Amino acid sequence: MRLIRLCCLPTGLRDWPVGWAGLMSLLLGLCMSAPASSQTPDASPPASDHAASAAVQVFLNNRAVASFRADGLRGTAGDRAALAQQAMADALAAGGPGNVTRVEAPDAVRFDIDGRPVFFLTAADVAVLPGSGALPAAAYRVQRRLELAIAEHREMRDPRRLAIATVSALAATAVAWAVLWALLRGRRWLSRSPLNTLEQRQGLLASSLKPVGRALNGLIAGLAWALGLLLAELWLTWVLRQFAYTRPWGERSSTWLLDVADHFLGAIAQAVPGLSIAVLIFLLARGATLASAAFLDRVARGEARLGWLDADTAMPTRRLSNVVIWLFALAMAYPYLPGSQSDAFKGVSVLAGLMLSLGASGVVxxxxxxxxxxxxxxxxxxxxxxxxxxxxxxxxxxxxxxxxxxxxxxxxxxxxxxxxxxPVRNFSRLAQGGRFVLHTSVTIGYATPWRQVNALLMEAARRTPGVAESPAPYVVQSALSDFYVEYRLCAQSTQAAAQRRVEAMSALHAHVLDVFNENGVQIMSPHYLGDPPQAQVVAPSDPWAARTPQPPLQPGA
The missing domain is CATH 2.30.30.60 (SH3 type barrels.)
Structure with missing residues (x-):
């Protein structure tokens, strides 16, 4: 024992009393302070080679006491942690008062419980901690945590403290249930109160106010859920902190809640300037759309007119200008939106753009x-x-x-x-005053005089109520086909004509059939099969063969 102490302990620590329970912890804790020349070939590498190793924490009854990062003599940081926990359990099992002391040296600090060494904290254990300070400062924090863990260890075995903790937890549970019940009742009352007020003031709830009521109900439900979750968090934190074993969990829960609140409030504070600029941009865009709408409404009413803009194109131009203005405003305000520089926001933007480019090509x-x-x-x-x-x-x-x-x-x-x-055929563009064009065609054989067919079609147009007298209807021979002549009647409707052109055309066709039947003229398209016994021409003696003046064609027909 004396030889080991002389060979392995650093200067200033050779007079420490070493018990059998702490011997292995002592040896593993001092390996990093041994001179490099005394290491054997199979010894652990220097501390610098393990500077980036993961920390292994030492626990006492669920309370983290210290963290080991450096490997020891023929052992790892995990082995040191296991030996330290065993040494602390043995020291507390001895039944002493649980006094914690530490002995410091330039490169290591030994921790004792009632004079029994339990573990060592070396410079290599704290050197990799950024901003941790010197070894004495780290040792002081470890001593405070160890004293707190020992106090909790004794509290766990005190029936009086356990009873008080149980009563406190039950009381907190009862209070939490009462507050939760009151919160649920208050939510129901607040959900009905705005609607009842509106019904009392207006007799019946107007349909236009129902969306307002649903929005209020949604807001009240969201606030109730938020308060309920906050109450559950506070209750759980309080109950966990009443018992020594679960107290570290309660402390971490409190720290987590404070960190979340700090992060949330900090994010809001940081987002306020950018949101102010974004809101200003959107307000300017709103003003621009209102000014554009006011001008284009005047154009739509006929009070103003531009060369390329009239009443028919005013409303489409308004929609197009609104889209352009808001897209420009969104592009200007995008850098000022909260989270716009985050990878998640950029990823969502890229995904949305890809979806629009792939799926909206047909819509565009x-x-x-x-x-x-x-x-x-x-x-x-x-x-x-x-x-x-x-x-x-x-x-x-x-x-x-x-x-x-x-x-x-x-x-x-x-x-x-x-x-x-x-192509689009427009039957109303050349007709003025809301009228539309009426035209129909018939094919008659060459044996029927063309003057007779023209007169019959004009008579049918005269009989039809929906045909206007001015401009007068007219007939044209639109084609001289192989077997028949094609005649086309062109006319315009009157203001009293049916709004649906199909009804006016049906009446015109009916009168064409009546007139041709009354005069014994067949509406047919004969095909040529051979020379007939006599020529199919109009006889000079036919009364329709006389040259009667034909109505002139209408201009622009």
């Missing part, structure tokens, strides 16, 4: 087609058009689709990309 194409169609002025709301096989009145022109009422009891919604890719 529809919107661009809608804007192009609106600004090209190929049709307007209220005009009668024919797009492909769809014919009817335009009732709405949106960014993504156009709705058309066909007059047959159906509504057709056409994507703007479909409309933009095919």
């Amino acid at each position: 194409g529809q919107a661009m087609s809608g804007f192009s169609m609106i600004y090209s002025r190929s049709m307007r709301v209220g005009e009668y058009v024919k797009i492909g096989d769809t014919e009817g009145t335009v009732v709405e022109m949106g960014l993504f689709a156009t709705r058309i009422h066909t007059g047959l009891g159906e509504e057709v919604s056409l994507p703007n990309t479909v409309i933009f890719s095919q």
Whole structure:
């Protein structure tokens, strides 16, 4: 024993009393202070080689007392921690008063309990701790923690202290349940109170105020949940701190709650300047949108007009300008938003951009087609058009689709990309005053005089109530086909005509059939199979063969 003490202890520590229980802890604790020349080939490397090793904590009844980082003589930091815990248990089992003392040296500090060495703290154990200070300062903190752990060790075996802790925990539990019950009752009362007040003042709760009531209920429920969770945290922390074994958990819970509150309040304080700038940018954007809306509303009402902007394009221009203004405001305010520089925020932004670029290409194409169609002025709301096989009145022109009422009891919604890719026939553009064009065609054989067909079509137009007298209808021979002549009647509707063009066309077709049947003219398209016995020409004696003046064609037809 004397030889070991002389060879292994550093100067200033050779006169320490060493017990059998602390012998191995002493040897392992002093390995780092031995001269490098005295190490054997299989000895542990110097402390600098283990500077980055993980710390192994020494516990006494769930209380962290010290941390070992340096390996010892033929042992690791974990072995030192195990020997230290065993030495502390043996010292406390002796039944002494539990006095803690320490003996300091330049490169190590020994800790004793009632004069029995329990472990050593070396310079290598604290050198890797950033900002930990010198070894004496670290040793002082270890001594305070060890004294607290010994006091808790004695408290755990004191029936009186255990009874007081149990009564305190039960009382705290009863108080917490009472507060929680009051919180739930208060939440129910507050949830009903605003709605009852509104009902008493207005008799019945207006439908416009129901969203306000739901928002208040949601706010009250959120506050109740937050207060309930805070109450549970406070109750659990108090109960854990009443018992010596669980007191370290309660202290960590309190520290965690304070750290969270400090981080939360600090983040709010740091975000206030940036949020102020972002709010100012959004307020300026709001002012710009209001100014733009005021001007474009005047254009829509006809009070102002620009060369490229009229009442039909005012509202689409308003939507487009609002989108541009808010996108520009968002781009300007983005760097000032809280968390905009974090990796999570950037990742979400990249993901959102990728999703928009992959999934919104069709939507963007529809919107661009809608804007192009609106600004090209190929049709307007209220005009009668024919797009492909769809014919009817335009009732709405949106960014993504156009709705058309066909007059047959159906509504057709056409994507703007479909409309933009095919011709649009507008039957209302050349007619003034909300009218629309009526035209129909018949094919009659060459044996029927063309003057008779023109007169019959004009008579059918005269009989139809929806056909306007001015401008007067007219008939054109639009084609001389191989077997028949194609005649086309062109007219315009009157203000009293049905809004649906299909009804006016049906009435016109009915009168064409009646007039041709009354005059014995077949509406048919004969095909040529051979020369007939007599030539299929109009006889000069036919009363319709006389040259009667034909109504002139209408200008622009």
